[in-house]
Amino acid sequence: MSVRDWISAGLLVSGALFCVIGAWGMVRLPDTLSRLQAATKPQTLGLLLILAGTAVRLEPHYAAGLALAGLFQVITAPVLSQLMGRAAYRTGCVDRSTLVVDELSQRLRAGRQ
Amino acid sequence: MAKRTLPGTRVAPSLLIWLVLVWLLLWGTFDVASLVYGTLVALVVLVLFPLPSHRWNIFRRPLRLVTVALYVVVDLFGSALRFLADIVRNGGSVSAAIVHVPVLSDVDHVIASAANVVSLAPGKFVLQIDRPGGIWYVYVTGVHTGPDVDKAVDDVLDMQRAVVWAVAGDEEASAAAGRAEEAKRRRRTGADRSGEADHGDQEREDR
Structure with missing residues (x-):
């Protein structure tokens, strides 16, 4: 195996590991907000690593397309998780026992009075 | 018009x-x-699909942009590992908090980019943006005690400051740095915890 193969293998395996972490968190965590963290974030990192690992083995002009996939993942994933998170919070799908402090609910309550 | x-x-x-x-x-x-x-x-x-006529060039400072991108990548790995370590230590459960963090900029693009960058790392995301009040409500995991909460707020402020530094003008960056320090100090002294009900009538949904 050449150096390039090793780099590629390392990136692909670590990317896959991050995806596994995400899946594991998704199964284990108690509520929507924490599951969102597990479902969206380690997976983003995993995808970036896998794309990088693939790009190492490709010709540059195919790799450019992968860069685009990575860019859009980075731009869209946080927006999605924010919208889902807010919807979950608003509809009460939050396990309050996991929250040490909730300054938003304090604020919303103050707003209603 | x-x-x-x-x-x-x-x-x-x-x-x-x-x-x-x-x-x-x-x-x-x-x-x-x-x-x-x-x-x-x-x-x-x-x-x-026309975009708003006001546009802004994020590539004005490419070097700073690259610096912040590297900082974000490092933070991404760090946060992922910290997040994992925290779930494992808690045996698959989580301890989190929703904290309010002052927004350091007053420019829509900058606020949106900074919110995106903060939300990118595992274990943190901007749950709600109160645009007129200039406050983000950020969900943070791995928070167990009061000092952890302060630490989380500091992290978000630092990240925001880095983004403002990269994409906004110099005056704005130094103003943001000043506001960040001010916010941290107020948080430490507890002045900020009761004072937030002042503009309590706004429950805005800007994003």
């Missing part, structure tokens, strides 16, 4: 070039046919 609706102002050259570039990268072929179709598609997109 009337000028904004003219097709000529919608089709900004920089946007057009960017869209054509995306098209070319999508197809992976760099020939004349793709270029022509790419330009056509880009024109249709720009005419049908």
Whole structure:
């Protein structure tokens, strides 16, 4: 195996590991907000690593397309998780026992009075 | 105002070039046919879906942008590992908090980019943006005690400051740095915890 193969293998395996972490968190965590963290974030990192690992083995002009996939993942994933998170919070799908402090609910309550 | 609706102002050259570039990268072929179709598609997109006329160039400081990108990547790995360590230590459960963090900038683009960057790392995301009040409500995991909460707020403020430093002007960056320090101090002294009910009538949804 050449150096390039090793780099590629390392990136692909670590990317896959991050995806596994995400899946594991998704199964284990108690509520929507924490599951969102597990479902969206380690997976983003995993995808970036896998794309990088693939790009190492490709010709540059195919790799450019992968860069685009990575860019859009980075731009869209946080927006999605924010919208889902807010919807979950608003509809009460939050396990309050996991929250040490909730300054938003304090604020919303103050707003209603 | 009337000028904004003219097709000529919608089709900004920089946007057009960017869209054509995306098209070319999508197809992976760099020939004349793709270029022509790419330009056509880009024109249709720009005419049908006009963007606000106020635009801003994030590539004004490429070096700073790269610095912040590296900082974000490092933070991404760090947060992922910290997040994992925290779930494992808690045996698959989580201890989190929703904290309010002052927004350091007053420019929409900067706020949106900073919120995106903060939300990118595992274990943190901006749950709600109160634009008129200048407050983010950020969900943070791995928080167990009061000092952890302060630490989380500091992290978000630092990240925000880095983004403002990279994409905004110098005066704004130093103003943001000042506001960040001020916010940290107020948080430490507890002055900020009761004072938030002042503008309590706003429950805005800006994003």
